[in-house]
Amino acid sequence: MTFTCRQCGSCCMYLGDYIIIDHQIGPFEFVCESVSTGTQFTAHIDEDKREIFCDRTFPEEHPHACRFLRPEGNLLRCTIHIDSPAQCKFYRCVIMRISDPVGNHRGSVTGTLNLHSEDTVLRTIWESAEKNIPESLPDVEERRKVYLTEHGYRVN
Ligand code: SF4
Ligand code: SF4
Structure with a gap:
């Protein structure tokens, strides 16, 4: 079957301790670490998601969620879709x-x-x-x- 992610975000809700921001290097750029694989990566917030990323309400209310997860309408969206780690890109629930x-x-x-x-x-x-x-x-x-x-x- 072809897997289609519904962007419900439930797989990202408790990954705040696994995808961590090490430090910020630009207005929308972060050096991060994927803890489970021990790899560093640079994440740029996707251009079309910068507005929703700037709203900190969701991460403040959900401290265990991945720091890059944000609501948009009925969806919960990854704001670093282009730069997200391989295990995120290939994950199929x-x-x-x-x-x-x-x-x-x-x-x-x-x-x-x-x-x-x-x-x-x-x-x-x-x-x-x-x-x-x-x-x-x-x-x-x-x-x-x-x-x-x-x-x-x-x-x-
Ligand atoms: S992969 Fe994650 S965001 Fe996509 S449908 Fe499955 S649980 Fe939801
Ligand atoms: S980087 Fe994106 S896909 Fe991976 S856990 Fe965070 S919000 Fe989810």
């Missing part, structure tokens, strides 16, 4: 959406291959997939999609 044969949503799978579902039958099938398709195999994501499809679920 959901890699599979699972439904029954008539299209009722039954669960979803995160980028860490964890199933979120109340469907006990689906959970059992997923557990058997975990045993039968180890993560070390190539194309494990695709193999699990096929496995679920063979057990009557739709995956997209």
Whole structure:
């Protein structure tokens, strides 16, 4: 499935301790560190997000959120989209959406291959997939999609 980020911002809400600003080097430029990878990077606030970045209400009210996250309408937006670290750019919160044969949503799978579902039958099938398709195999994501499809679920 093609992942489309809905810009809900929930994955960035508690990353304030992981994407940190070391020091400011210009009006909209910061030397930062990605703590989980131990890498430094320079972040320029995207030109079209400078206005929302200057409003400090959100970071003051949400001290654990990434310092670059800001609300815009109904969205929560990354204000350094161009310079954000690779792990942010490639993050996918959901890699599979699972439904029954008539299209009722039954669960979803995160980028860490964890199933979120109340469907006990689906959970059992997923557990058997975990045993039968180890993560070390190539194309494990695709193999699990096929496995679920063979057990009557739709995956997209
Ligand atoms: S990756 Fe997922 S959780 Fe993060 S902002 Fe996009 S839709 Fe929301
Ligand atoms: S840099 Fe952007 S994408 Fe990464 S955690 Fe911060 S707001 Fe989210």
